[in-house]
Amino acid sequence: MHENKKGSGFTGHVPDQLFEAKLEGIQDTSLAEQRRDQICDAALELFLKKGFASTTVRDICALSGVNQASIYDYIANKNDILRRLLNKLWFRSGVPNLHELMKEHPQESLEDCVRLYLSESWTKKRKGTLLAYRTVPHLQKDDRDAMRSRDQLVIRQMAEKFRHRAGLAEDDPRAEIISNLIIYLAGFGPLRDWLHQDIDDDVIVNTVAAGVTAMVETLAHSVEQPEPQPS
């Protein structure tokens, strides 16, 4: 896999999730799954409350009820738990990205798609977003690289949709910037809506959706009305 520093020449393999340790000591896979869920739920609560660095495997055992002697049958270490949580909450949450929603609902307006995207992200991905923004500095290099590749893939896919919609040139970087910005806006709810406890969630989603739509339409508009040409 090569570095994607310059241009859009990235052709490397993009992992569809972070690496999870293979642990096959436990024969009963459904029990193993259940224990792993217990461990991950407890770890998520602790990572968000105390932070990743301050949480010990001992803390996770205490809260999850999983014995310290057996926890390593289910997970490899604290970083392995974090990877499993990010896979579950950030990458594979069943919350479609905006370009996927636009594809699934071609009859809906952009604004309706944005509204759906934001409200789904803000409710279902809430903890995943907090976890991702707070723990990035604690990720190991390989994991950070994998997170970046995944983000870049989503940004590229979304940008393609916007370029098509707005009639932009294939090398116009603005579609990528807007895509990245929209992913960032999916974090607005989790990261900043606690400042709006007195405002209805619907009003917040509608206002931001209208704003994002205006942003994307501005891109299209800049193409539809080019500089006047000398005749």
Added chain:
Amino acid sequence: MHENKKGSGFTGHVPDQLFEAKLEGIQDTSLAEQRRDQICDAALELFLKKGFASTTVRDICALSGVNQASIYDYIANKNDILRRLLNKLWFRSGVPNLHELMKEHPQESLEDCVRLYLSESWTKKRKGTLLAYRTVPHLQKDDRDAMRSRDQLVIRQMAEKFRHRAGLAEDDPRAEIISNLIIYLAGFGPLRDWLHQDIDDDVIVNTVAAGVTAMVETLAHSVEQPEPQPS
């Protein structure tokens, strides 16, 4: 000070900075200031690299060159250092907020003001933004409350400017949401522009500035063109 959970009835005192311990053991105030800067610079580097929780006062001494026996002449503890850093980098950075820029440059377009606001924030407040988003969970309750009061004050001031500009009613919450969103967008550079290493900084700032302007204008537009009234 009462809780500001409902409505805009907040009348409490808003501290203009987080509390800094008064330490007057050192007579030479310029020396004390210099040592404090050394300590804060080292702590910032470590907090961003290793995280607040994983950084010890011993680490800060080692990197800053300040002796462990004398460090408590300059700062009270690790939280005191964090407060001083947030005061310096997040609250008092000499980077004006958007509504202040609009007031200072009434002849400039909204888009130019947004461009200036974003580029100043993304360059001069970069580390302060990273520090604020990452350390909020580690702040003590009083400090979190003070951070929130400050944020709410800035949101209110900015919202007032937008309401005036867009001719919105005084109780229209959308102006507050857009203001909060703009503060959040001031974090886009530090938190997400590492995904755009192949795109010129100017293109990023211009694209986001055009988008934010469209967002604010959409608010104004929704008022200028009200629902048709029965005649």
